[in-house]
Amino acid sequence: MVRIKICGITNIDDALAAARIGADAIGFNFYPKSPRYIEPEEAQRIAQALPDRVLRVGVFVNEDIARVWEIVSEARLQAVQLHGDETPEYCAALRVNSSDSGRPVKLIKALRVGDGFHPDQIAHYRADAILLDAASPEAYGGTGRSFDWDVARRAKRFVRELFLAGGLTPASVGRAIAQVQPDWVDVCSSLESAPGKKDRQALEAFVRAVRMVEGRERLI
């Protein structure tokens, strides 16, 4: 079963709607330059209103490790998504510090697929999961751009758990799943009516499209 992560949540209405419709994870963006940035205190308030089954993920870009752990603790996150230029050494250091938090925190390393990408890179990262997103010269993520899914399909054998991201939409996600067979699909900008605000119909259409490809559409 493919799990669904809805990213860039900035308000409680969108969070509860995403959970009700069937999201398996919610992403909060702590990159200050993102139009979807959320204060840790507000993320914590939203996180505590979510059902337990929904994974709370924090998205970070080149953040100081101590600050990542501060936010993990303040917002009570269960997973960290590193979406910048974090090195294998950074990931290893983050993992060592993870024992300080007293509970397991999933480490997701995002890699951007562009001309310089090679699946061999993946082996260097000690991460629980790898997220593949499209590379862009303009921004680290949330661009709505997609990439050649065949690269993700080939990379899958190097990965314990794969998140497929990058410009997924209600119209494209079915084909993406059929081609790549990822463990997760991750979506952000295509479901927005404005940056940081989700469109309810698009949310529903996305979840329905994922469930359809699995042949088990359910009423939402």
Ligand SMILES: O=C(O)c1ccccc1N[C@@H]1O[C@H](COP(=O)(O)O)[C@@H](O)[C@H]1O
């Ligand atoms: O959404 C952002 O603003 C963002 C900023 C910096 C790093 C990552 C960001 N979002 C992540 O980008 C991917 C793909 O998003 P999209 O569906 O193409 O809009 C997703 O993993 C978001 O978590």
